[in-house]
Amino acid sequence: MGNLKKTYLFYGMALLLCAGWLFSCSDEGTSTSYDPSLPVTIENFSPDSGRIRTQFIIEGSNFGNDASKVKVWFNEKEALVLNVVNNAIYTIVPKQPGDSCTISVVVENDSVAFDKKKFVYHITESVSTVVGKALEAGSTDGSLTDATFQSPRWIAIDWEDNIIYSDEYTRAVRLISLNSNEVITLFTPSVILQNFAFTEDRREFYATVDNGSVIYRFAADNLWVPEEVGTMGINGYFHGMAMGKDPRYLYARQNVGVVWQVDLENGWGDATRFSPEAYNEDGGQGNIAYSPVEDCFYVVSGNRKHSIFRLSADGTTYEKYAGGGGIDGSSSGYRDGPADQALFNFPQGIAINSEGDIFIAEKNNHTIRKIDHRTKIVSTVAGQAGVSGYEDGDPLEALFNTPIGLAFDKEDFLYIADQGNHCIRKLSIE
Incomplete structure (x- = not known):
C-alpha cells in the first residue's frame, strides 16, 4: 500500500x-x-x-x-x-x-x-489471478473474494468486460462482474455448453450443448436469460462455435473436423456443411475462432492432430496452418518456431487479439502460445512447458494447470480459464 x-x-x-x-x-x-x-x-x-x-x-x-x-x-x-x-x-x-x-x-x-x-x-508483462481460489474447488456465488469454481472451461468477455464462463463438471454458466464485485450463476443446462460465440458488439452470445441438440441465445437486454433458438440437426459433438463477418450465421466445429454453418433466421435443424473436407479426427476435441483482421477462421484440432487449421471466409479452403510437426504431421510435443514446424500438445482454447495474432491454450503442455499472423512464428508467452502448478508473476515463470478457455477484453488483456487451478487468470502484456 x-x-x-x-x-x-x-x-x-x-x-x-x-x-x-x-x-x-x-x-x-x-x-x-x-x-x-x-x-x-x-x-x-x-x-x-x-x-x-x-x-x-x-x-x-x-x-x-x-x-x-x-x-x-x-x-x-x-x-x-x-x-x-x-x-x-x-x-x-x-x-x-x-x-x-x-x-x-x-x-x-x-x-x-x-x-x-x-x-x-519497454514491455510490461505479468500473470495474475482474477477470481477463484487456487487449488480450492467449489461452485459458490458471491463476491470476487468469496466465489469458488469447480472446473472452468470456456470463457468469453462482454462489452462491459464481464466474464462469462461454462463449468465442465457442474455445467453451470456463470457471470463474473469485476465492476460489481460479484459472481452469479446464470443457467445450469442438463448438458454442458461448449464455446461461446459473441456478436461483434458483445451484447449477446450463442452456445450449443455438447451434442448439438439445442442452440441457446443469451442477450444482455434480456438479462442473459437463455433462449432456445435452434438446433444443429447433425449427429455428433460440437466443441467450438464462432460468428463471422455476417451476423446471420453461426459456425460450429464438429468433433470429426467438419465446420457447419447455421442460419440464425432458420436455425432449427438447418445446419449446412461449410468446410470442404473432413479431417480424420474421430472424437477429437477442438475449437474455432474468427479473425476480422484476416477475414478467415482458425480451427483447433486438439487431441488428434495437435494442430491449427485455417479456413477461408467462404469455406472453400481448409488447410494446415500450425503444429503437428509439418504439413502432414499429427505429432504432439513442444516446439516453438516456424508455424509449419511447431509442436503442440492438446491445444484447445483459441483467441485472436486486435492485431490479428492467434493465442492458443495448451491443455497438456500447460502453456499459452502465440502465433504471429504476419511472421507465422510460434512462441510461448506464458507458462512452462510440461510443468503444471500455480504461480503468478512473470509470464514465463508462471505456472498453469490445464488451461483451456481464452478470451480477450477490449484492451487486449487475455483471460484464461485455468481449469486445474479452479480459477480465472489474466495475462497482461502492455
Whole structure:
C-alpha cells in the first residue's frame, strides 16, 4: 500500500509540474494558434524510453493551441494528447507501439516525423489471478473474494468486460462482474455448453450443448436469460462455435473436423456443411475462432492432430496452418518456431487479439502460445512447458494447470480459464 501511495504521489506531482510548465509557456506568449504558412517542427522529446502510460513531452514549434487538431504517433499507434501549446505537446505513451518508435506529429494537414532519435518502448508483462481460489474447488456465488469454481472451461468477455464462463463438471454458466464485485450463476443446462460465440458488439452470445441438440441465445437486454433458438440437426459433438463477418450465421466445429454453418433466421435443424473436407479426427476435441483482421477462421484440432487449421471466409479452403510437426504431421510435443514446424500438445482454447495474432491454450503442455499472423512464428508467452502448478508473476515463470478457455477484453488483456487451478487468470502484456 505504501508503494502504491508513492506511485500516485509521483504521478500527481509530475502532472502538476507538466501542467505548470505548459501554462508557463502559455504565459510567455507561445500558446498561439497553428499557422499553416509555417512548418511544424519537432526539436526534441523526453523521456527517451518508457512503458505504457509514461508521461511524454514533445518540444518544437507551430503546434498551435487546439489539442483536437493535433495527433501524435508512436510508429503506427496513436497516443492520447492531453494538452498543447505552440511549442510543446503533452501526451502519454500508448500500449505496445513497438520496441523502437519513430515519433510523428500531425497538426491539421501538416505532419512531421522526428528522425534524430527513437523512443525505446519497454514491455510490461505479468500473470495474475482474477477470481477463484487456487487449488480450492467449489461452485459458490458471491463476491470476487468469496466465489469458488469447480472446473472452468470456456470463457468469453462482454462489452462491459464481464466474464462469462461454462463449468465442465457442474455445467453451470456463470457471470463474473469485476465492476460489481460479484459472481452469479446464470443457467445450469442438463448438458454442458461448449464455446461461446459473441456478436461483434458483445451484447449477446450463442452456445450449443455438447451434442448439438439445442442452440441457446443469451442477450444482455434480456438479462442473459437463455433462449432456445435452434438446433444443429447433425449427429455428433460440437466443441467450438464462432460468428463471422455476417451476423446471420453461426459456425460450429464438429468433433470429426467438419465446420457447419447455421442460419440464425432458420436455425432449427438447418445446419449446412461449410468446410470442404473432413479431417480424420474421430472424437477429437477442438475449437474455432474468427479473425476480422484476416477475414478467415482458425480451427483447433486438439487431441488428434495437435494442430491449427485455417479456413477461408467462404469455406472453400481448409488447410494446415500450425503444429503437428509439418504439413502432414499429427505429432504432439513442444516446439516453438516456424508455424509449419511447431509442436503442440492438446491445444484447445483459441483467441485472436486486435492485431490479428492467434493465442492458443495448451491443455497438456500447460502453456499459452502465440502465433504471429504476419511472421507465422510460434512462441510461448506464458507458462512452462510440461510443468503444471500455480504461480503468478512473470509470464514465463508462471505456472498453469490445464488451461483451456481464452478470451480477450477490449484492451487486449487475455483471460484464461485455468481449469486445474479452479480459477480465472489474466495475462497482461502492455
